Amino acid sequence: MSEEIINSFKTAEILGISQASIRNWLRHGYLQPVDREGKHFLRAEVLKLKADLSSGKIDRLRSRANKARAEKKFLPVEYLRDEKNLFQLSRLSEFINSEGIDVRMALLVLALNLFSRNGDLQKSELTEIILLRSQDFSRKAVYAELQKLWKEIPEEVKRLTSQEALDVIFKYPLPQERDVLGLIYQSLMREGRKASLGSYFTPPAIVDRMVRENFAPGQKVLDPCCGTGQFLLACADYLQEPEGLFGLDIDWIAVWIARINLLLKFPQDFSPNILVLNPLKDLARDQGEHGKFYGSFDLVITNPPWGAGLEKDVAVKLNAEFPGIISSESFAAFLLVSLELLRDGGRLSFVLPEAILNIRKYAALRKHLVENWRIRKIECLGKRFKNVFSSAIRLELEKAKPCAGQLVLIKRNGQEYQIAQQRFLNNKWYVFDVYLNEQDERILNKVYQVKHLTLKDNADWALGIVTGDNRKFLQAKPLEGYEPIYRGLDVTAFKLKKPSAYIRFEPELMQQVAPLERYRAKEKLIYKFISKRPVFAYDDRGSLTLNSANILIPKLDYPLKVILGLFNSSLYAFIYRKKFHTLKILRGDLEQLPLPLWDKEVLEQIASLVDQILQGNDRFPALDDYILDQFGFTSEEKKYIRFFVQAD
Structure with a gap:
């Protein structure tokens, strides 16, 4: 038994982490595989690592162990626009947890709290408002959205939830944050669920900069992994009308929050263009209304799931659409599908794991991008997500064939410089060697211009x-x-x-x-x-x-x-x-x-x-x-x- 070899899925199960964490721990030497591919491990070594984590012997990793199955909940500080609001929102989240209030019920009452402030409610007491009668709401769309969630809450939950506790939530003094509902939802989600979905919300400063540098009023915008709608809300800051904003997500509660957020943002009585839909699975060019998404957007902007794998039927579908390019990673699939949704000349702005730049498994994807799209910018963001070990980058593309001499803007460590897109094609495995600035390139050229041998086949x-x-x-x-x-x-x-x-x-x-x-x-x-x-x-x-x-x-x-x-x-x-x-x-x-x-x-x-x-x-x-x-x-x-x- 001590010599038993187990695969990466069993290893993840024992350690309580995601497949993405397995790859990160390999990269940093915390796990030692028995094969070159890094897919098999000694059970004894894995159990020893688990024991070291549990005992605290490896403190640096202990905070990440069991992430994919963890019960831990936290308020995402990096998602706050103003950290002064942390205490106030943390108290609310802790109250909801301590009272054992169903997440759906808590979000419904919080939404009522927010709508009561902007004049959408005709009543002031929760005991009356919670009855959800259409005549008590100024806008039909608001009433319709609240009814959707109300119908999803089991009758037993409605009957047993403390009215006194709900009243506390309804009257709670919520701070000025762009996405209060998203913050609370994020804090109430188990950390393991977020890890399994690969979904971590993007810091507002990054969202705002991405929108500011790419969005213009009048554009048709899609966030294909919209979550609670933070990118769409950032775009909404520049708009008077919501019609050009579109969002997709597989998390129906997150979609509901995004729709509520846009109804809070705009005074019109409208149904937001945000749908529960998996663009990797549910979109096809010949598929009626959804087929119209292809080639129709001016901007696709998102932070896609990183660690989530692809379902078998999705992988088969995407391999048929992108033969030889697709990998098992969801973020790579979202990138390829999103490019197809852009109109000619449209732009894409994604937050992605740094691994896409140089890991061999993404070589075919990099080659496809270099040969077929204009790479406008690559920005190195560093480690920007709580409880996520990977560094992040920002990748910006334009749906157009690269022209001769196409330059890519690189931003990292406070530096800005340009490099030729063509250079990537000349690299082994088409590595995006963005860490080489002009001076670095001159130095390496001096070295490689000297006649030399290599160890290849030697x-x-x-x-x-x-x-x-x-x-x-x-x-x-x-x-x-x-x-x-x-x-x-x-x-x-x-x-x-x-x-x-x-x-x-x-x-x-x-x-x-x-x-x-x-x-x-x-x-x-x-x-x-x-x-x-x-x-x-x-x-x-x-x-x-x-x-x-x-x-x-x-x-x-x-x-x-x-x-x-x-x-x-x-x-x-x-x-x-x-x-x-x-x-x-x-x-x-x-x-x-x-x-x-x-x-x-x-x-x-x-x-x-x-x-x-x-x-x-x-x-x-x-x-x-x-x-x-x-x-x-x-x-x-x-x-x-x-x-x-x-x-x-």
Whole structure:
């Protein structure tokens, strides 16, 4: 049982997290897979991680554990327009929870509270208003919306809910917020439900900026994942009439709130264009009224679900519409479908996970975007969502073929610069290397213009050993018959540290073992798997490694110690971060690093400096400077490279 392998779905179930969290934890090294694809794990390791989380041993992750099944509720502070309102709204949310009031009933009475303030109600006492008689409302549309929710509340809930508690909600002094109902609904939703839906509301500052920079009165606008309508409300700030605002969502309560919000925003008696509808499943070009959505919108703007997967029938439908492009991620599907809903020249503005820029599984999607749409802007937003580990970006596209010399505006860390859209097509896997500004590109060009080799098809590689049960096979001290085995944490630049574990190596008992000759090679390089930058150590003792430390054995006429010096240098740390921007050291990325074909004397000097470092001499500054000099970098360029590496 201790060696049982489980898939990612079972792992998510045990840890109580979503599939998106599985991918994030892999990216940051908290989970170690037994396969390259990151889809299978050792049950024993997963159970140990769960125990560490439960005990508080891993404090940083504990707040995220069980997210997908959690009972925890919170008020989304990032969704407040004014944080001074936090206390007032938190008290209301806590009151609703403590009184055990049904969410639907609480939202209905809160809506009545809001409509009572703008003159829509003809009565002032809740005992009369709650009867929901049409003559008590100034607008038929308001009455109709309230009736919809009233009919969804079970009679038993209506009968047993405390009238006194409802009166408190009805008279509660609600603060001035654009979406009070959405805030309360968000706070009353279980955190696990939001994780499973992949739905987290967008901070108002981001919403306002996206609308301000893309929307103009008279446009027809769609939010295909509208939630409670925050993007539509931001557009409404510029409008006198609501007709051009459209929203779709699968959460019927969120749709109801969005409709109520627009009725609160506009005085007209109208039925909002917001529907309970899944655009991935329910839209088709030949489907009557909904078919008219295609090619009709001036702006599609949203923050789509990130972590939600696709239902089987939806995946089949979308694969037929977008063969070879669609992935299993809902946000990618929303992006593709939304582009089809734009008119020619229309714009799309999405908040998306940063992973879309460089993860290999989205290569076909990136290629499709680069070849068929104008990429107007990519803005790096950082980690902007509470309880969501992923960084976010803002992607803006125009429905038009890219023109020659098409430039993309990049915004990150307070900087703005433009890069050629065509550059993405030239990158492996069509990576959107937005972290390279003009100066970075000049530096990388200097490096790659030097005649060079690469490790592609020129090396043997090996993953570290997966024992199947580290507690069973590993010892903290050397016992008779045991030998050192190195983890990623034992790998430092140039040298291995004192081993933190020992093993009796019986490969037939292990879960996964590379060919023995890879571990026992006369010379090899061992590198950290989880790291921002390459960290390589030299080994000539035939040492074993665990799967957090992998192995490289060059198979080309190029000095191994020169590779060791290059890969540990500031310059190659800079290259790796700028080109790949990942927290894993991946073989496919290492195979793209250049091995310059310098004169024999230069290679011998680098190897000599590396030897001195291995002997314990502090020669890294000299080595680092020597490598930079070989590429002809100026003192300012050197300073720039080192400043980035030290600050990163």
